[in-house]
Amino acid sequence: MIDDPWTPLRLASGAVAQNRFVLAPMTTDASDPGGVVTPEELAYLRRRAMSGFGMALSSCAYVHDDGRSWYGIGAAGPEHDASLASVAQALKAGGGLGVLQIYDGGRISRPAMVGGGRMRAPSAIPSARPGAETPRAMDETEIEALIAAFGAATARAIAAGFDGVELHGANHYTLHQFSSPRANRREDGWGGDRDRRLRFPLAVARAAREAAGPGRIVGYRITPFEPEPDGYKLDDALALVDRLAQTGMDYIHVSLDNFRLQQPQREDRSYLVPSAPTGSDGRSPIAAIRDVVAGRCAVIACGGVRTVDDARDALAAGGDLVAAARAPLVDPDWLAKLRDRAEGDITTGLPQDRDAIAERCAIPPLMVDYLLGRPGWIPREGA
Ligand SMILES: Cc1cc2nc3c(=O)[nH]c(=O)nc-3n(C[C@H](O)[C@H](O)[C@H](O)COP(=O)(O)O)c2cc1C
Numbered sequence: 392m393i394d395d396p397w398t399p400l401r402l403a404s405g406a407v408a409q410n411r412f413v414l415a416p417m418t419t420d421a422s423d424p425g426g427v428v429t430p431e432e433l434a435y436l437r438r439r440a441m442s443g444f445g446m447a448l449s450s451c452a453y454v455h456d457d458g459r460s461w462y463g464i465g466a467a468g469p470e471h472d473a474s475l476a477s478v479a480q481a482l483k484a485g486g487g488l489g490v491l492q493i494y495d496g497g498r499i500s501r502p503a504m505v506g507g508g509r510m511r512a513p514s515a516i517p518s519a520r521p522g523a524e525t526p527r528a529m530d531e532t533e534i535e536a537l538i539a540a541f542g543a544a545t546a547r548a549i550a551a552g553f554d555g556v557e558l559h560g561a562n563h564y565t566l567h568q569f570s571s572p573r574a575n576r577r578e579d580g581w582g583g584d585r586d587r588r589l590r591f592p593l594a595v596a597r598a599a600r601e602a603a604g605p606g607r608i609v610g611y612r613i614t615p616f617e618p619e620p621d622g623y624k625l626d627d628a629l630a631l632v633d634r635l636a637q638t639g640m641d642y643i644h645v646s647l648d649n650f651r652l653q654q655p656q657r658e659d660r661s662y663l664v665p666s667a668p669t670g671s672d673g674r675s676p677i678a679a680i681r682d683v684v685a686g687r688c689a690v691i692a693c694g695g696v697r698t699v700d701d702a703r704d705a706l707a708a709g710g711d712l713v714a715a716a717r718a719p720l721v722d723p724d725w726l727a728k729l730r731d732r733a734e735g736d737i738t739t740g741l742p743q744d745r746d747a748i749a750e751r752c753a754i755p756p757l758m759v760d761y762l763l764g765r766p767g768w769i770p771r772e773g774a
Contacts, residue, residue, distance in 0.1 A: 392706065392707065393411070393706060393711070394703050394706055394707060395703075396410060396411040396412060396699065396702040396703065396706060396713060397410045397411070397730070398410065398411065399445070400445065400689065400711055400712060402608060402641040402642065402688075402689055403639070403640075403641045403687070403688050403689070404555070404605065404606055404607055404608055404609075404641050405606050406488055406554055406555070406606070406607070406608050406641070407488075408445030408446045408487065408488055408712065409443070409445045409486060409487060410443070410444075410445040411445055411702070411706065411710075411711070411712045411713055412443075412444050412445050412446075412702065412712075412713060412714075412715065412726055412729075413444060413445060413446045413447070413448065413691055413693075413712050413713065413714035413715070414439055414440065414444045414446070414447040414448055414482075414714070414715070414716075414719060415448060415693055415714035415715055415716035416448040416449060416450055416451055416492040416557065416559070416612075416716075417450055417716050417720060418450040418451050418461045418463045419432050419435065419450050419461075419463060419755055419757070419758040419761075420461050420462050420463060420757060420758055420760075420761040421462065421463075421755035421756075421757035421758040421761070422461075422462055422463050422464050422465075422474075423462075424462060425465070425470065426452075426453065426459075426463070426464055426465025426467065426470075426471055426474070427464070427465070427470070427471065427473075427474040428464050428474045428477060428478050429755065431755035431756070431757075432450075432464075432478075432755050432758075433477055433478070433481045434753060435723075435753055435754055435755055435758070436449070436478065436481040436482055437481040437484045438723045438753045439719050439723050439726075440481060440482050440483065440484045440485040440487065440489075441484050441485045442485060442719070442723070442724055442725065442726040442727040442730075443485045443486065443487065443726055443727065443730065444485060444487045444726060445487050445488065445712065446487055446488040446489075446490060446554075446712065447482040447483070447485070447487050447488070447489055447490070448482075448490050448491075448492050448557055448714070449464065449478055449482060449489075449490070449491045449492050449553075450463050450464060450492065451463060451492045451493065451494040451559050451564075452464045452465055452466040452471075452475075452491055452492065452493050452494070452544065453465050453466070453467055453493075453494060453495065453496070454466055454467055454493050454494070454495055454537075454540040454541050454543070454544040455467055455495055455536075455537060455540045456505070457500070457505050457509045457510070457511060458494070458495030458496045458497060458500050458505070458511075458537070458565060459496060459500055459501060459504045459505055460494070460496035460499055460500050460501050460504075460564070461501070462504075462757070464478060466491060466493055466544035466547050466548060467540065467544065471547065472547060472550070472551060475491065475547060475548060475551035475552075475553070476551040476552055478491070478551075479491070479548075479551050479552035479553045480552065482553075483552070483554075488554040488555075488608065489552070489553050489554055490553060490554055490555050490556060490557050490608055490610065491544075491548040491551075491553045491555075491556050491557070492556070492557040492559050492612070493541060493544045493545070493548070493556050493557070493558060493559060493599075494559035494564045494565070494566075495537060495540070495541075495564060495565040495566070496564055496565065497511070497512040497513065497526065497564060497565030497568045497574075498510070498512035498513075498516070498517065498518045498523070498526045498565075498568060498574060499518050499520065499523075499563055499564060499658075500526075502524050508527065510524060510526040510527070511526050511527050511528070511529045511533060512526035512527075512528065512529065512565065512568055512574065513528065513529065513565075513568050513569050513574055513575040513576075513577055513581065513582060513591075514528050514574065514575055514576040514577055514582070515527055515528045516573075516574060516576060518563065518574070518658055519619060519657070519658040519659045520658060520659050520660060521659065528577070531579070531581075534581055534591065537565070537595075538591070538594045538595055538598050539598065541558065541595045541598055541599055542598035542599060542601065542602040543602070544556070545598070545599040545602035545603050545609070546602040546603075549602070549603055549604065549607055554607065554608050555603055555607045555608025555609055555610070555641065556599055556603065556608070556609055556610070557608075557609075557610040557611070557612055557644060558592075558595060558596060558599055558609070558610070558611045558612065559612050560592055560611050560612055560613050560614075561612040561613050561614040561644070561646035561656070562612075562614060562646055562656045563614070563656070563658045566591070566592045566595060567613075567614055569581065569582075569588055569589075569590075569591035569592055570588050570589060570592055570623060570627070570628075570631060571588070571617060571622060571623050572588065572621060572622070572623060573617065573619060573621055573622050573623075575588050585627055585630060589630065589631050589634065592611075592631060592635075593631075593634055593635070593638060596609070596611060596635055596638045596640060597638055600638055600639045600640075608641045608642075609639065609640055609641055610640060610641050610642040610643070610644055610691070611635050611640050611642075611643055611644065612643075612644040612645075612646050613628055613631065613632065613643055613644065613645060613646065613680075614628070614646050614655045614656065615628045615645055615646075615647070615653075615655060615671065615676030615677075615679075615680065616628055616655060616670030616671050616676065617655070617658075617670055618654075618655050618657050618669065618670060619657065619658060622670060623670070624670045624671070624672075625670060625671040625672065625674060625676055625679060628676070628680075629679060629680065629683045632680050632683050632684060633683050633684075635688075636683070636684045636685075636687040636688050637687075640688050641688055641689065642688050642689040642690065642691055642711070642712065643680055643684060643688060643689075643690055643691070644690075644691040644693065644714065645676055645677050645680055645690065645691065645692055645693060645710075646693060646694070647676070647677075647692075647693060647694035647695075648694050648695070649694045649695035650677060650692050650693065650694040650695055650696070650705050650708060650710075651694075651695060651704070651708075652695070653671055653675060653676060654694070655670075660765070675708060675709065677690060677692050677705075677708045677709040677710055678708060678709040679709075680709065681709035681710075681711075682709075689711040689712055690709055690710050690711050690712070691710060691711070691712040691713070691714050692705035692706070692708055692709065692710030692712070692713050692714070693705075693713070693714035693715070693716070696713055696714070696715045696718065697715075697718045697737075697739070698729070698734055699729050699734070701713075702729075717769055717770070718737075720752070720754070720762075720769065721738055721739060721740060721741055721752060721769065721770065722737050722738040722739070722752070723752060723753050725737055738751075738752075738772075739770060740770040740771045740772040740773070740774060741762070741769055741770065741771050741772065742771075742772050743771060743772060743773060745759055745763065748762075748763075
């Protein structure tokens with residue numbers, strides 16, 4: 392087991408990360424309405440990538456117009472190609488690997504964005520978010536089309552200069568919804584028992600692996616268990632992970648709000664109520680996933696990493712790589728300060744003043760509004 396986060400890592404496809412630090416995916420909600428990246432977003436990404444992450448992940452990019460949850464970047468058609476190329480360039484500006492995260496929103500798409508009647512999901516069951524609308528159930532043709540859309544977005548990413556893609560199978564998006572007995576109540580070949588619920592995520596993984604081609608990265612982000620009653624359990628996630636490793640994934644990215652508390656994101660996105668880790672029966676999901684993949688691919692630990700000691704602990708918990716989101720969001724020079732042993736200089740909270748957040752933290756103004764709209768999520772100065 393490696394405990395020095397500055398050591399390089401060679402992934403299964405052959406790509407090499409120069410160190411174990413990963414810039415975690417962060418949606419900005421600040422792209423233009425057509426899914427094209429803005430200059431402010433590029434500046435925000437480049438500034439963080441320049442500090443030398445081994446791998447930098449983009450904000451999540453939609454693969455299909457009917458599954459948009461954010462005013463974020465798209466990877467859904469040729470209208471996005473130039474935008475994707477500039478995102479790839481920004482993410483690779485610090486010499487690290489650049490990976491595009493791709494998603495579909497399903498029942499957590501934003502109704503105002505996808506239009507009446509187009510919000511679709513595995514089953515016609517609303518999400519646990521307050522005021523959620525009921526989606527319609529996808530038919531088989533739509534399911535096949537969505538698998539193809541993930542493949543096409545992967546091909547687009549590679550052509551744009553990314554080193555690979557990460558499939559967003561976590562945080563209650565469509566890939567997660569198909570895996571979940573809460574969200575997937577289908578009675579055809581795409582739902583029912585666990586094997587049938589896993590059929591869609593595995594088909595997407597195969598499509599992405601094929602579209603990426605040899606030497607390119609395909610990773611999968613997973614919520615390791617659902618904190619909600621009747622959700623899937625760690626053992627269900629482990630069954631998926633085992634088969635993803637067989638499908639040639641380069642890594643499994645374990646999405647937790649805090650890796651030490653084993654705390655996954657709740658579907659209602661309440662950041663003020665901690666999730667009780669009931670679905671893992673007290674086991675560490677990161678260690679359990681590491682044991683199942685058994686060296687076939689890497690494991691990324693994420694959640695609550697702020698210091699080099701945190702990173703070492705995340706590696707000791709079973710990660711091969713360690714991702715951080717809020718720390719480099721708040722302080723764009725976070726990683727450079729860790730490397731320079733200047734931890735005491737790291738800014739740990741967003742300023743109270745809205746304009747100061749945009750200016751001092753190099754965050755697009757529309758993203759600032761989105762961050763401030765969710766109290767308790769991002770630490771603030773003087774709080
Ligand atoms: C502003 C913001 C946007 C996020 N957007 C995404 C996203 O697009 N895709 C994703 O998988 N996770 C997203 N996350 C979750 C983070 O990647 C990460 O899992 C979470 O913040 C816990 O890590 P941290 O404690 O280092 O912040 C987002 C987090 C933040 C703070």
